[in-house]
Amino acid sequence: MTRPGMHLWFWVLTTLPALPSFEQIQSCPININFSSGTLTHWQAYTGNNKDGNGPDAIKLVYDSNASTPFGTIGASTLPEYNLPGVSGVRVITAQAADPFGGFPMIPTINGYAYHYAILLGSTSVSRRQPNGPNDQPGAGTPSGIGPLGGYIRGITYQVNVPPGPSTLPYTMTYAYAMVLENGAHASLDQPMARAIVSTPAGVITCASPEYFLPTNGGGLDSATARANGFAPSSLPTPNPSPDPQGNGQHLQDVWTKGWTEVTFDLTPYRGQQVSLTFEADNCVPGGHFAYAYFALRDVCAGLQMSGDTLACANNVGKYSIPSLDSASYAWSVPNGWIISPGSSGNAIDVTVGPQPGWIVAQAHNSCTTLIDSLFVHLYKGAMPQAQITPRDTTVCYGASAPLQALITTGTEYKWTNLGSFRGGREGAVATLPFSTGAVVTPQQTTDYILNIRNEDCPIALSDTFTVVVVPPIQVNVGNDTLVVVDEPLQFKATSTDPYKDVYQWSPPVYLSDPGIPNPIGLYGSEMYSITYQVTATDSFGCYGTTNVKVTIAHTLPDIFVPNAFTPGTNSNSLFRPVCIGISSLDYFRVYNRWGQLVFSTSQIGQGWDGRIQGRLQESNAYLWLLRGTDYTGRIISKKGTMILVR
Numbered sequence: 001m002t003r004p005g006m007h008l009w010f011w012v013l014t015t016l017p018a019l020p021s022f023e024q025i026q027s028c029p030i031n032i033n034f035s036s037g038t039l040t041h042w043q044a045y046t047g048n049n050k051d052g053n054g055p056d057a058i059k060l061v062y063d064s065n066a067s068t069p070f071g072t073i074g075a076s077t078l079p080e081y082n083l084p085g086v087s088g089v090r091v092i093t094a095q096a097a098d099p100f101g102g103f104p105m106i107p108t109i110n111g112y113a114y115h116y117a118i119l120l121g122s123t124s125v126s127r128r129q130p131n132g133p134n135d136q137p138g139a140g141t142p143s144g145i146g147p148l149g150g151y152i153r154g155i156t157y158q159v160n161v162p163p164g165p166s167t168l169p170y171t172m173t174y175a176y177a178m179v180l181e182n183g184a185h186a187s188l189d190q191p192m193a194r195a196i197v198s199t200p201a202g203v204i205t206c207a208s209p210e211y212f213l214p215t216n217g218g219g220l221d222s223a224t225a226r227a228n229g230f231a232p233s234s235l236p237t238p239n240p241s242p243d244p245q246g247n248g249q250h251l252q253d254v255w256t257k258g259w260t261e262v263t264f265d266l267t268p269y270r271g272q273q274v275s276l277t278f279e280a281d282n283c284v285p286g287g288h289f290a291y292a293y294f295a296l297r298d299v300c301a302g303l304q305m306s307g308d309t310l311a312c313a314n315n316v317g318k319y320s321i322p323s324l325d326s327a328s329y330a331w332s333v334p335n336g337w338i339i340s341p342g343s344s345g346n347a348i349d350v351t352v353g354p355q356p357g358w359i360v361a362q363a364h365n366s367c368t369t370l371i372d373s374l375f376v377h378l379y380k381g382a383m384p385q386a387q388i389t390p391r392d393t394t395v396c397y398g399a400s401a402p403l404q405a406l407i408t409t410g411t412e413y414k415w416t417n418l419g420s421f422r423g424g425r426e427g428a429v430a431t432l433p434f435s436t437g438a439v440v441t442p443q444q445t446t447d448y449i450l451n452i453r454n455e456d457c458p459i460a461l462s463d464t465f466t467v468v469v470v471p472p473i474q475v476n477v478g479n480d481t482l483v484v485v486d487e488p489l490q491f492k493a494t495s496t497d498p499y500k501d502v503y504q505w506s507p508p509v510y511l512s513d514p515g516i517p518n519p520i521g522l523y524g525s526e527m528y529s530i531t532y533q534v535t536a537t538d539s540f541g542c543y544g545t546t547n548v549k550v551t552i553a554h555t556l557p558d559i560f561v562p563n564a565f566t567p568g569t570n571s572n573s574l575f576r577p578v579c580i581g582i583s584s585l586d587y588f589r590v591y592n593r594w595g596q597l598v599f600s601t602s603q604i605g606q607g608w609d610g611r612i613q614g615r616l617q618e619s620n621a622y623l624w625l626l627r628g629t630d631y632t633g634r635i636i637s638k639k640g641t642m643i644l645v646r
Contacts, residue, residue, distance in 0.1 A: 029159055032298065033298045042155045043061065043072065044089055046151070048149040048150070049151075053284065057152050081151055083124055087122060088151065088153040089155060107175050110318070114175065120280035120292050121291030150281060150286040150290075156276065157276045159266070161272055165270075171302050171303060172264055174296045177259045179290070184219060186215060193211045194209065196278075197276055199275070211292075225255060229260065236251060237251055262322060263303060278292070302370065303322070305319060313352050319361070319374065320346055323345070324364075333357070338351040357376065359373060385410070386405045388404070390465070391465070394467075395469055402439050403440060404435065407429055407452055415448060415449070415451075447466050450462070474495065480548060483553065484555055488631065490520055491505075491511075495536040497544070500539065502536070503517040504535045505534055506533045507530075529550065529552060534547070574609055582628045583629055586628060588600070593621060619644055624639065625638075
């Protein structure tokens with residue numbers, strides 16, 4: 001513990017004879033955190049909640065004074081009630097990710113690393129049976145004789161709270177995470193996890209929260225669920241819907257809540273026995289599952305604040321305490337320290353001031369008020385500081401970007417990067433403020449990192465300049481083309497640029513609009529050919545260009561077909577019609593001398609390569625037929641023969 005009044009508590013301890021040692025009155029119970037990898041010292045139970053949750057749902061108890069299979073001594077796993085092949089209670093000793101929530105099975109919370117956890121429950125559910133007693137488990141069908149009830153499982157530890165002064169806090173801290181399948185039930189019949197702290201006089205209500213999905217009129221209150229830290233899983237439930245109208249679907253109705261830490265105070269029960277229970281219950285009708293993870297700290301000496309005890313001035317640090325159920329929180333920091341706006345609850349971000357001092361946190365609920373404090377010492381040196389410009393920038397491919405930093409606190413600097421770099425990579429800071437800069441020409445998006453250190457402060461400042469590089473812009477406007485006089489020609493330019501482009505055609509003549517990607521060209525008898533350069537420019541000024549040549553034929557629209565072709569050569573290797581002024585091709589067909597169709601297309605520009613089923617044909621004569629429509633609507637039909645030359 002670290003708190004201003006500690007000297008007073010030590011004085012009280014020295015004036016009370018025959019008291020146990022400080023270590024005895026503050027130490028946690030043996031294996032309270034499952035550090036043996038087993039359930040030893042814990043009692044466990046499983047059961048069925050067809051008559052509701054509570055003591056009557058417990059059907060099978062595993063004694064903490066007996067060995068397996070009837071007790072918990074040495075046991076690391078126990079089955080679900082009447083499901084011997086399914087684990088209902090399991091000690092977790094190896095790290096893994098929960099499949100539905102993705103959170104770790106063993107948590108690290110605000111810098112405190114737990115080493116073990118317990119998993120209560122599974123995805124197994126029960127169903128109403130068409131025949132037989134109501135408590136018979138099994139898959140069954142949804143149309144049976146009554147509710148079967150869901151599986152429950154729990155573990156209990158009889159905590160002998162060590163005697164000691166009431167001024168010396170004795171707390172326990174646990175963390176929990178949950179995976180719950182949503183059911184259309186009243187809240188208390190929903191799948192749930194809960195912690196129960198009780199004494200011979202009864203349950204300590206303010207230390208015994210229940211965790212379940214909130215409902216509103218029997219339906220899920222998703223807004224409140226999200227506000228309470230729940231989120232829907234991306235995975236569907238492994239169980240078919242129990243609703244007769246559900247047609248056996250595996251619904252997307254699993255919700256998860258990641259690790260949350262909770263503290264409760266046992267100081268008022270010094271010298272007494274207290275029962276600590278963790279439980280996970282399926283829904284009362286039985287068709288929706290619940291499982292939960294619990295982990296416990298092995299520190300019981302009051303509220304424990306997490307955070308650095310040695311810091312540099314100007315640094316931003318995080319300080320936190322475990323949450324207290326339904327609590328309000330108050331924080332104080334030394335003069336000159338600043339709590340970041342928006343920080344609240346059981347965790348805050350603090351900008352360290354110029355002097356060391358105490359951080360004090362108070363958590364208060366109807367049960368107790370807990371206080372902890374942490375004295376933070378300062379290194380001699382302050383945290384490095386710098387102003388960097390630009391924080392992020394975007395450049396075109398092949399262009400350079402200037403990076404600049406003004407160091408106001410620091411004694412040395414070093415640049416690290418993966419791209420090109422011109423400037424001083426590292427050096428000492430002679431005088432303050434100190435300016436360091438670089439000119440970079442990355443070939444792809446690159447992070448340039450400036451590390452600054454200050455003498456007598458071991459914490460480095462790392463500022464990242466992200467230079468986003470727009471890839472080379474490739475513009476495509478199609479192949480060179482041939483049109484007839486007075487034929488409207490529709491252009492369509494595109495680019496590979498991920499950003500929105502502005503297009504410009506040059507020269508801007510004979511076009512309906514030279515500033516759009518898809519202008520229409522129209523050419524009179526005075527024109528024979530024209531070549532356009534098309535430029536696509538994005539909002540960053542990056543651009544790409546391409547050219548396209550238009551040849552104007554001084555003839556009527558027509559379709560021309562060669563009378564021979566030589567497949568497999570570098571020229572004249574494709575047999576296709578040449579369309580001038582043709583808006584559409586109905587068909588172009590090629591037949592061999594036996595009347596068999598060997599090629600057919602309706603796409604202008606496509607043709608036959610002289611192969612049938614991949615095999616190049618021998619020299620021979622072939623018949624062709626075609627029909628198309630010119631831009632005026634006139635139908636053109638032709639047929640003829642050609643020679644395949646090898």
